[in-house]
Amino acid sequence: MSHEQELSMAAPYVLDALDDLDRARFERHLAQCEECVEEVAALRSGLDEIADATALAPPPHVRAQVLEQIETIEQEPRVEPVPIERPRTWSSVALAAIAALVIAIGAVLVTSTDPLDELLALPDTRVVAVGVTDAYAGSGSVDAVVSGDSETVYLRLENLEAPSDGTVYAAWLIGDNGADPAGLFVPDSDGAVTLVLDGSAGEGVAVGITLEPAGGSPLPTTDVLFLGVLG
Amino acid sequence: MTPTAADLDRLLQVVAGGDRGAFGAIYDAFAPTVFGLVRRVIRNDAIAEEVLQEVMLELWRTAPRYDRARGSARAWVHTIAHRRAVDRVRAEEAARRRDVAAERPERPYDSVVEHIERAEDRASVTLSLNSLTDLQRETIELSYYGGLTYDEISIRLAIPVNTVKTRMRDGLTRLRGTYEARR
Numbered sequence: 165m166s167h168e169q170e171l172s173m174a175a176p177y178v179l180d181a182l183d184d185l186d187r188a189r190f191e192r193h194l195a196q197c198e199e200c201v202e203e204v205a206a207l208r209s210g211l212d213e214i215a216d217a218t219a220l221a222p223p224p225h226v227r228a229q230v231l232e233q234i235e236t237i238e239q240e241p242r243v244e245p246v247p248i249e250r251p252r253t254w255s256s257v258a259l260a261a262i263a264a265l266v267i268a269i270g271a272v273l274v275t276s277t278d279p280l281d282e283l284l285a286l287p288d289t290r291v292v293a294v295g296v297t298d299a300y301a302g303s304g305s306v307d308a309v310v311s312g313d314s315e316t317v318y319l320r321l322e323n324l325e326a327p328s329d330g331t332v333y334a335a336w337l338i339g340d341n342g343a344d345p346a347g348l349f350v351p352d353s354d355g356a357v358t359l360v361l362d363g364s365a366g367e368g369v370a371v372g373i374t375l376e377p378a379g380g381s382p383l384p385t386t387d388v389l390f391l392g393v394l395g
Numbered sequence: 396m397t398p399t400a401a402d403l404d405r406l407l408q409v410v411a412g413g414d415r416g417a418f419g420a421i422y423d424a425f426a427p428t429v430f431g432l433v434r435r436v437i438r439n440d441a442i443a444e445e446v447l448q449e450v451m452l453e454l455w456r457t458a459p460r461y462d463r464a465r466g467s468a469r470a471w472v473h474t475i476a477h478r479r480a481v482d483r484v485r486a487e488e489a490a491r492r493r494d495v496a497a498e499r500p501e502r503p504y505d506s507v508v509e510h511i512e513r514a515e516d517r518a519s520v521t522l523s524l525n526s527l528t529d530l531q532r533e534t535i536e537l538s539y540y541g542g543l544t545y546d547e548i549s550i551r552l553a554i555p556v557n558t559v560k561t562r563m564r565d566g567l568t569r570l571r572g573t574y575e576a577r578r
Contacts, residue, residue, distance in 0.1 A: 172560045172564070173560070175560055175563035175564035176538070176559075178563075178567060179535065179539045181545045181563065182544060183546070206571065207571070208474070208567075209571045210570030212469060214432075214524075215432055215469070218428070218434075221427055222426045222427065222430040222447055226447060227419075227423075230422060230448055230452065230455075231419055234415055237452060239411075239457075242411065282489075285486070285488075286489060
């Protein structure tokens with residue numbers, strides 16, 4: 165996504181007019197972009213006016229209930245403000261135009277976002293931002309969408325470099341028994357791909373992404389590029 | 396005596412230090428605007444009251460994360476309140492759609508999306524949004540009060556997503572101009 169496109173997400177973000185996935189992605193961008201942080205703050209100030217206009221006296225009994233409840237609730241720890249990172253500049257990677265998505269072994273590539281949208285609409289679904297490892301030098305990002313019962317895991321990847329000839333991306337579900345293959349995939353010409361993993365996300369299970377020879381491998385043969393705990 | 400914005404920022408920082416007594420003042424300062432905002436989005440008294448409580452508890456729990464450098468206490472509080480309200484209305488809508496799909500009897504609170512138009516509600520919000528063009532107002536109402544995503548608005552109004560985003564941005568910018576001109 166170009167920076168102009170990112171910036172255009174600021175207004176919907178301020179109005180909470182983004183779905184969970186877009187919101188998570190934009191917040192990740194905000195952590196690295198001072199210009200967008202300022203844009204958000206500027207747009208948000210317009211909403212202060214509305215808040216006063218719609219004020220309404222709450223039911224009187226709520227006050228005592230809330231004050232009683234906080235007696236037994238701990239606050240979250242104070243976090244040091246993180247300085248905004250300067251945007252990393254990447255060497256330009258020419259993304260090969262990929263005409264057709266590869267339907268891979270063990271994973272189902274999602275061509276319509278409807279099932280994913282349905283999952284996102286459920287209240288107990290969680291979105292996990294999967295972390296980048298030191299072995300990865302690109303600008304890609306990965307989000308995992310996990311159903312409340314941890315049985316269904318979608319991965320949404322963006323800005324992924326095209327794998328070189330003869331290689332393919334592989335997803336792994338990593339638990340006590342080691343890494344199980346969870347699907348192979350190749351991004352489209354925009355570097356994006358959404359897939360549902362072959363497997364589930366139990367407690368402590370992590371998802372990992374590596375590059376493997378075409379056809380995949382029974383176990384990872386290269387450095388893990390993305391890694392995140394799902395459970 | 397109405398607390399100033401600076402008073403509220405300081406008060407929130409005191410609460411961030413764990414002062415439960417000071418939280419009562421935070422509740423008094425913010426409950427009306429929070430409840431009003433939540434009630435506008437959720438349009439159901441019982442659920443709005445639940446979400447008001449959830450918002451207040453979240454304010455208490457996460458107060459230590461409030462960073463004055465990132466914005467005013469008001470902005471922080473209303474951001475949390477609005478997000479919770481929208482998340483709740485979307486969850487209720489999804490539940491209602493699932494009930495309909497499964498042909499289960501719809502829950503009593505499906506009035507979540509019914510239009511309760513009270514004369515004073517319309518008047519007060521119209522006054523604020525008066526400075527906007529009709530198109531900007533429509534876009535902001537559908538998103539900010541209706542809980543729709545920009546994608547959903549684009550589909551509902553049959554206009555490009557970029558048009559939706561531009562109207563949102565222009566509308567917010569205009570609201571900010573009105574606000575600053577009045578102060």
